[in-house]
Amino acid sequence: MTPVAPAALTMNRSVATRPVIEAGSLAVGRGGRAVLEGVDLAVMAGERLGIVGRNGSGKTTLLRVLAGLDRPLAGEVRWGGGRLPRGPSRPSTLGVLFQGEVPSHFTVRELVTLGLGLDGPPTAADERLVDAAIARFGLAHLVGRACATLSGGEQQRAALARALVASPGALLLDEPTTHLDPVHRAALLGELDRLRGSVAVVLATHDLECAATCDRVALLGAGRIAALGPPTEALVPDVLAGALGVRVRRIHDPAGGPPLLRVLGLVGPPAGAEKVPVA
Amino acid sequence: MKTWRLVTCLVVLGFLLGVLGLAAGPSGWRSPWEAAGDLFSGDEVVARLRAPRVTLAAILGASLALAGSLMQVLLRNDLADPYVLGLSGGASLGAVTSLALWPGLPPGPAAAAGAAGAAVVVRGVARGAHDPARLLLAGVAVGSLLASATGLVLVLAPADRVLRSATFWLFGGLGTPLWPALGIPAVLLAGCVGWGLVRAERLDRLTLGDDLAAALGVDVPGLRREALVVAVLLTACAVAVGGLVGFVGLVAPHVGRQLAGAPHRGLIPVAVGIGALLVVVADTVARTAFAPREVPVGLLTAAVGGPFFLWLLQRGRR
Amino acid sequence: MPCAAVLAAAAGLAAFAARRDARSPAGAPGPPRLVSLHDVPTEILVALGAADRLVGVAEPVDLPEDVTRVLACIPCVAGAEATLARRPDVVLGMGVVAEQDPDFVAALRREGVEVFLPDPATVEDLLGLVREVAARAAVPGHGEALVAQVRAEVGPEGAPPPDPLRIFVYDCGDPPFTAGGRTVLTDLIRRAGGRNVFEDLATDWSHVSWEAAIARAPELVVIHSYAYKGQGDAGDKRRTLSRFPSLGRLPVLVMPLRLSLGGIGSLEGLRRLRAAIKEHAR
Numbered sequence: 001m002t003p004v005a006p007a008a009l010t011m012n013r014s015v016a017t018r019p020v021i022e023a024g025s026l027a028v029g030r031g032g033r034a035v036l037e038g039v040d041l042a043v044m045a046g047e048r049l050g051i052v053g054r055n056g057s058g059k060t061t062l063l064r065v066l067a068g069l070d071r072p073l074a075g076e077v078r079w080g081g082g083r084l085p086r087g088p089s090r091p092s093t094l095g096v097l098f099q100g101e102v103p104s105h106f107t108v109r110e111l112v113t114l115g116l117g118l119d120g121p122p123t124a125a126d127e128r129l130v131d132a133a134i135a136r137f138g139l140a141h142l143v144g145r146a147c148a149t150l151s152g153g154e155q156q157r158a159a160l161a162r163a164l165v166a167s168p169g170a171l172l173l174d175e176p177t178t179h180l181d182p183v184h185r186a187a188l189l190g191e192l193d194r195l196r197g198s199v200a201v202v203l204a205t206h207d208l209e210c211a212a213t214c215d216r217v218a219l220l221g222a223g224r225i226a227a228l229g230p231p232t233e234a235l236v237p238d239v240l241a242g243a244l245g246v247r248v249r250r251i252h253d254p255a256g257g258p259p260l261l262r263v264l265g266l267v268g269p270p271a272g273a274e275k276v277p278v279a
Numbered sequence: 280m281k282t283w284r285l286v287t288c289l290v291v292l293g294f295l296l297g298v299l300g301l302a303a304g305p306s307g308w309r310s311p312w313e314a315a316g317d318l319f320s321g322d323e324v325v326a327r328l329r330a331p332r333v334t335l336a337a338i339l340g341a342s343l344a345l346a347g348s349l350m351q352v353l354l355r356n357d358l359a360d361p362y363v364l365g366l367s368g369g370a371s372l373g374a375v376t377s378l379a380l381w382p383g384l385p386p387g388p389a390a391a392a393g394a395a396g397a398a399v400v401v402r403g404v405a406r407g408a409h410d411p412a413r414l415l416l417a418g419v420a421v422g423s424l425l426a427s428a429t430g431l432v433l434v435l436a437p438a439d440r441v442l443r444s445a446t447f448w449l450f451g452g453l454g455t456p457l458w459p460a461l462g463i464p465a466v467l468l469a470g471c472v473g474w475g476l477v478r479a480e481r482l483d484r485l486t487l488g489d490d491l492a493a494a495l496g497v498d499v500p501g502l503r504r505e506a507l508v509v510a511v512l513l514t515a516c517a518v519a520v521g522g523l524v525g526f527v528g529l530v531a532p533h534v535g536r537q538l539a540g541a542p543h544r545g546l547i548p549v550a551v552g553i554g555a556l557l558v559v560v561a562d563t564v565a566r567t568a569f570a571p572r573e574v575p576v577g578l579l580t581a582a583v584g585g586p587f588f589l590w591l592l593q594r595g596r597r
Numbered sequence: 598m599p600c601a602a603v604l605a606a607a608a609g610l611a612a613f614a615a616r617r618d619a620r621s622p623a624g625a626p627g628p629p630r631l632v633s634l635h636d637v638p639t640e641i642l643v644a645l646g647a648a649d650r651l652v653g654v655a656e657p658v659d660l661p662e663d664v665t666r667v668l669a670c671i672p673c674v675a676g677a678e679a680t681l682a683r684r685p686d687v688v689l690g691m692g693v694v695a696e697q698d699p700d701f702v703a704a705l706r707r708e709g710v711e712v713f714l715p716d717p718a719t720v721e722d723l724l725g726l727v728r729e730v731a732a733r734a735a736v737p738g739h740g741e742a743l744v745a746q747v748r749a750e751v752g753p754e755g756a757p758p759p760d761p762l763r764i765f766v767y768d769c770g771d772p773p774f775t776a777g778g779r780t781v782l783t784d785l786i787r788r789a790g791g792r793n794v795f796e797d798l799a800t801d802w803s804h805v806s807w808e809a810a811i812a813r814a815p816e817l818v819v820i821h822s823y824a825y826k827g828q829g830d831a832g833d834k835r836r837t838l839s840r841f842p843s844l845g846r847l848p849v850l851v852m853p854l855r856l857s858l859g860g861i862g863s864l865e866g867l868r869r870l871r872a873a874i875k876e877h878a879r
Contacts, residue, residue, distance in 0.1 A: 069490050078564065090496035098490055102355075105541035106483070117496040119480055121544065146541075305805075306812035323843055371753045382769050382823045383830025383837075435675070442697050444770050447804055454771030455807050457840050503802045571795065571809030573772045 005264045016081050020045050020170045020200045021066055026075035028058060034073050038224050045169060048176045050211040051204040053220030054244055059204035060174055066202065067096050067172050067196040080169065089119035095163030100247055103148040108139050111147055115162035133165035136151040153184045170200040177210050189213060191269045206237065211235060212258035231258055241267045282545035285538055287554035296556055299324055300333035300563045305570030316449065332455050336562035336576070337555040338464045339521040342513040344554025345471055347528030348535070349510040352486050353503060354411045361514040364418035368425025369397025370518040375429050375445045379436040385565070386448055391519035397421055398511040409489065409500060449563035451524035451577025453562055464516050472508050474549060478502065479543035486541070526581040527554050530588050537591050558582045629686045629735050632674060636660050637860035638730055639687035642863050644743055645669050647734040653683035656794055657813045659855045677704040682876060692716035718779040718801065719787065719858035720751055750864050761792040762874050765815035765844070768802065773810060777803050782857035791817070791872035811843050817877050818849045820856065826859060848877050
């Protein structure tokens with residue numbers, strides 16, 4: 001297991017050293033069967049952490065446990081050193097963006113207001129927060145529209161505004177780029193870039209290109225965190241071959257930015273084998 | 280602001296239709312002034328027959344509208360109505376059994392017990408209230424089981440009369456209660472509307488899905504439990520006083536959403552008002568259109584409310 | 598209705614069994630085999646002295662003891678399979694049997710069994726019903742004798758009194774279920790010198806509103822009591838009536854259901870109505 005603290009120190013961007021989320025000896029799974037065990041993880045304020053793994057490797061399950069939606073089978077998750085708060089202070093601690101959020105009957109303004117997690121009508125101060133979030137995500141001309149009538153990109157912006165309106169310290173995203181076209185994907189990554197340094201972002205993905213934009217990557221494989229570190233260490237051919245069972249070539253972009261990862265094929269026996277062996 | 284305007288409109292309209300309900304009846308039309316005077320002078324027809332009946336219709340419609348709104352949130356299904364969780368089957372079985380065994384007694388209490396019992400069974404079969412799909416399936420399964428049991432009782436029942444009384448009741452036969460008998464339904468309705476307004480924002484978040492609601496600070500299992508209990512209590516009580524009145528609980532929430540929007544703080548009062556108005560109008564028609572005969576109000580709610588709903592749908596499509 | 602499907606399936610099975618068993622061939626000598634599914638024809642058959650024609654009878658709901666004693670040795674039937682298993686030539690009932698379970702009746706008819714389901718609306722219909730039943734039981738002579746006996750007891754239909762006593766029939770329920778113009782009970786009330794306030798309704802039994810009942814200013818309430826299973830329910834029905842002062846203060850005649858459904862019991866019903874109308878005449 002890669003030690004957590006040194007990895008945090010190796011981050012190439014300046015972030016506070018206070019962890020927003022800490023997971024200690026975590027075991028997660030569905031129906032009592034562990035999918036991931038021995039997870040030790042600390043997410044620092046303002047950093048972007050990618051959780052990468054094959055389908056079924058426990059990405060979403062881990063994210064759900066971090067978000068307090070499922071109980072861990074063992075271990076514990078601490079948010080800012082304590083338990084995840086209940087009630088209206090939860091949305092100001094964490095924001096979430098899940099796959100397949102159903103477009104609702106609510107208008108954009110109503111949806112964003114719900115992001116505050118209020119148990120009563122919004123006060124004038126709440127309204128100002130909503131206005132700010134709407135302006136920040138360029139939704140001002142859509143406030144009165146029902147979410148179900150928005151385009152996909154508008155829906156995603158509305159969902160981001162909803163997730164961030166209460167200024168949470170962390171944002172959890174599950175497969176945020178999976179169903180997006182290149183335009184919306186670029187737009188989303190752009191929005192996430194604006195959060196760098198202020199909001200910790202944890203995103204579960206199997207999109208290696210998206211993972212390469214993270215400050216750190218946790219590679220899931222064989223029921224544990226197989227590697228944890230900056231993309232330059234975690235997203236390298238050897239590690240990827242071990243954790244995911246794929247052969248990858250890193251292609252350096254002469255224009256700069258993170259290296260491109262081209263998936264060449266499977267490691268080991270040719271395609272069609274029953275199970276991909278993990279080194 | 281918009282909500283207050285709507286609620287004011289509904290209250291005024293409700294007052295006018297209520298007076299209309301007092302003025303119209305199978306023994307003849309009275310002028311609204313005359314009817315109002317008769318109400319306070321204790322005239323038998325207005326004060327003992329028409330007024331409790333109009334009040335009952337309003338309570339029934341309001342209860343069904345709220346129960347329907349809650350079921351639509353709980354099951355995350357726009358086609359859910361108050362009876363969907365096998366409640367109609369349980370209510371029918373209770374009512375028919377009661378009519379077969381004690382034909383002199385009103386079938387309401389047994390029907391309410393049947394509805395509540397069905398809900399308990401469905402919740403048991405679905406292992407809790409947390410999974411909408413499982414709840415819905417369990418409701419359909421238990422409901423059809425109970426419906427066939429009802430059919431069996433109807434076929435095997437000894438009395439010639441059970442069949443017709445049961446048919447009338449199953450389509451929503453409103454009786455004429457004494458004033459004190461309206462106490463429990465009225466208090467229950469008021470309490471449930473109050474609960475709905477206190478929980479309005481949490482219900483809003485629940486409509487976004489259980490996970491999102493939990494991430495937005497809602498105690499999802501607790502809220503689901505409360506909402507299920509409230510919806511079942513309202514439905515059981517509605518069934519006890521008025522049999523099975525269809526359409527209202529399904530459509531009033533949709534009309535409410537069209538008029539007031541999706542947030543429950545506005546939706547609940549408006550849907551409740553729409554439900555009450557709809558049943559008051561349908562009941563006035565049921566009492567007068569075929570006089571001296573009376574038809575079950577449930578046969579008329581769709582006829583009275585359907586055109587309005589269709590018009591609203593057309594208008595909403597823009 | 599799923600139970601109807603089950604019954605239909607059962608009927609199919611029974612039909613198969615019955616075919617193998619071969620019913621008594623048409624025209625063969627021997628008394629007709631009758632099954633009665635309703636108290637009214639059952640009681641008529643007993644009154645005709647033709648109870649021996651009954652090869653099956655639905656469980657009696659509310660019949661006098663001297664009738665049930667005669668029926669004691671006749672097997673009870675319920676459902677298509679049991680009915681067909683008795684290999685009846687004719688199944689007797691009342692209209693309500695078809696109303697309650699149309700598939701059952703259809704299944705019997707499919708098997709070529711004659712199903713006789715009358716709906717008598719007047720005393721004359723009742724006499725016709727007696728003749729029909731007597732004919733099917735092959736005792737027409739007994740039929741004519743019983744008709745003459747009933748006629749003698751009912752007496753001629755005299756001219757109606759100028760202002761007959763107004764009577765409201767309360768069968769059950771809220772809103773009230775009452776007798777319309779096409780019921781034997783309304784005819785009995787007329788022959789007893791009264792008038793059913795809802796005799797203008799062109800139907801048999803129907804739900805009306807309390808308000809209409811009160812507006813028609815009845816002077817006597819006939820409460821239908823369902824006496825079966827030992828549950829006298831007239832008390833409950835009186836309590837319902839007492840919600841409405843102008844109905845609750847009226848005199849009440851409690852009539853067991855049996856006396857006004859259109860069978861032999863009608864004679865007893867007529868006697869009671871005559872006595873009550875005489876007692877409460879203005």
